[in-house]
Amino acid sequence: MIKLEKPDMEQKDIIDVCIDNLKKEPTLSNIKRSRAFIERKSSTYNTLGERGELGKIPVHSKVLGGATKDDMVWIYDKKFVRDGGRSYYDKIMKIPPFARCPFCGVRRVSTLDHYLAKTEYPIFAITPNNLIASCADCNKKKSNLVYKNREDELFHPYYDEFDDEIWLKAKVMFKNEILFEFYVEKPENWTDEKYTRAKNHFDKLELNNLYISHAAEEFSECQYSLKRIYETGGNDLVQVELLDRIKEHRSNMKNTWRAALYEGLLNSKDFFDIYLGGRSN
Ligand SMILES: [Zn+2]
Structure with a gap:
């Protein structure tokens, strides 16, 4: 379990590049109406992460303002991974030293993992601190885990230090x-x-x-x-x-x-x- 530097990027810039040239409706209008909320929650995510309280975030299917789970998953898949957001995707992929997966510490990174799954916590689908370079196996095994209490929470490479002692x-x-x-x-x-x-x-x-x-x-x-x-x-x-x-x-x-x-x-x-x-x- 390897601690990583957090991505040095702003939520608002990521939303900007993801909706640039976006014509798909009602996704565009929905995201525009939700963007202030997404930005605020991105900052809350960091505060809760620092406090070890990410597990307190409830599972949800809609984002305040109007964006749906489908909108958020679509914007991640089509705009963040494949279009304007790709430079941010690539930057996050480069964070782990030696391209080593922070979850297993062995395999090479090959994908981005949503620490809080995008299908269960869609508001964080394009939140930089929720996106972690990972190997495909760890990503698959994490899948759409939901954290019901602190003990359930897997290691978070941006907030946890597990290499302080030999275990x-x-x-x-x-x-x-x-x-x-x-x-x-x-x-x-x-x-x-x-x-x-x-x-x-x-x-x-x-x-x-x-x-x-x-x-x-x-x-x-x-x-x-x-x-x-x-x-x-x-x-x-x-x-x-x-x-x-x-x-x-x-x-x-x-x-x-x-x-x-x-x-x-x-x-x-x-x-x-x-x-x-x-x-x-
Ligand atoms: Zn791994």
């Missing part, structure tokens, strides 16, 4: 073959609410499965060198190597599946006794 952990077991399991461990300094949110996010986006598949590949690539190190210096030298790799993979972010994997290996009795110790054959 991503991995268990490594050996049962005929090496097995991995990733999970969220509650850091001492976190509230129960923050822990539940992280766990919810982790479960809803099925991050365990994603990290397991990457871990299996990483392990298949590094097992040769770890075995060589074991043959040279035994458990002690393997531990030094693993500590070094953990440090390296935590140098930019505290929570990465690689750091969790190497820490999981370091703490795995199975890995040292069965896998390296030769009792696997």
